[in-house]
Amino acid sequence: MDKYIIFGAGGFGKEIAEYLYDSLGEGVLTGELVGFLDDTIPVGSMVSAEAKVLGSFDTNLPIDEFKFLIGLGDPRARANVYRKYKNKGAAFQTLIHPSAYMSSSGSIEEGSILCPFSFFGSCSHMEQNSLLNIYSSVGHDCKVGAHTVLSPYATLNGNVTLNSEVFIGTKAVITKECILGQASKVAAASVVYNDVPDGSLAFGNPARIKKTI
Structure with a gap:
């Protein structure tokens, strides 16, 4: 057991x-x-x-x-x-809550967690130890790096790439094809339209970029 x-x-x-x-x-x-x-x-x-x-x-x-x-x-x-x-x-x-949606063509690695009512879309891949909190969603063809966290209701649209240790705040939206660098952060309710460099904070709508490290 x-x-x-x-x-x-x-x-x-x-x-x-x-x-x-x-x-x-x-x-x-x-x-x-x-x-x-x-x-x-x-x-x-x-x-x-x-x-x-x-x-x-x-x-x-x-x-x-x-x-x-x-x-x-x-x-x-x-x-x-x-x-x-x-x-x-x-x-x-690896933990996928019974109420979460996991596409049959998606894949997640060891230690990752899909919380209740989260969504993981077609042909997307999530590396080890990442987390989708409640009602967060990953659209089609996304790549989610290791140790990354999506807060409640955070959304990745299609073809988004997150590098490792990224934090996406509650109700933030990452629009299609954006790339977020390692250890970058997106503030709650922000909308990201462009790439975010490593170690930067994106905040606002449209999101502005502030280097933090």
Whole structure:
């Protein structure tokens, strides 16, 4: 029987637990949630009805006995946890909520999560450990880089390319064929019509660009 552990016991970690329970209940996945790892919430704290905090991110665990999910909404934090534990041999669970739409011609890699009512379109590909939050959508022929996060209701139109560790804010829209550079960010409710360079913030409608790193 598969045993799952979630990194992050905050608000989003709790949501991931609920999505996991839904998938287990629907028979999409099998097994049980064992608990959470978190650096700020005390060990033993009950996070969900059935699972508690087992320790910090650095807690020594028998890695090969578990499958891991990352309940963190920041791309850099997701990337750091994934890389650290992947180097230790950890297996990360891909999670597609039963209410999400996943095109049969689309593909996503290990550790990625499609939250409730998210949409992943035809011939699109998402690299490892990326996240589509509720009601976010990826149109046809998109490429989503590793450790990228789409916030609720964020939208990628067709043929958009996101490099790694990109953050798209709530209700932001990326119009067709735009390319967003590594570690770039798009503010909530912004509309992007042009490419965004590495490490830049795009904000407004039409989006303006500000270099942040």
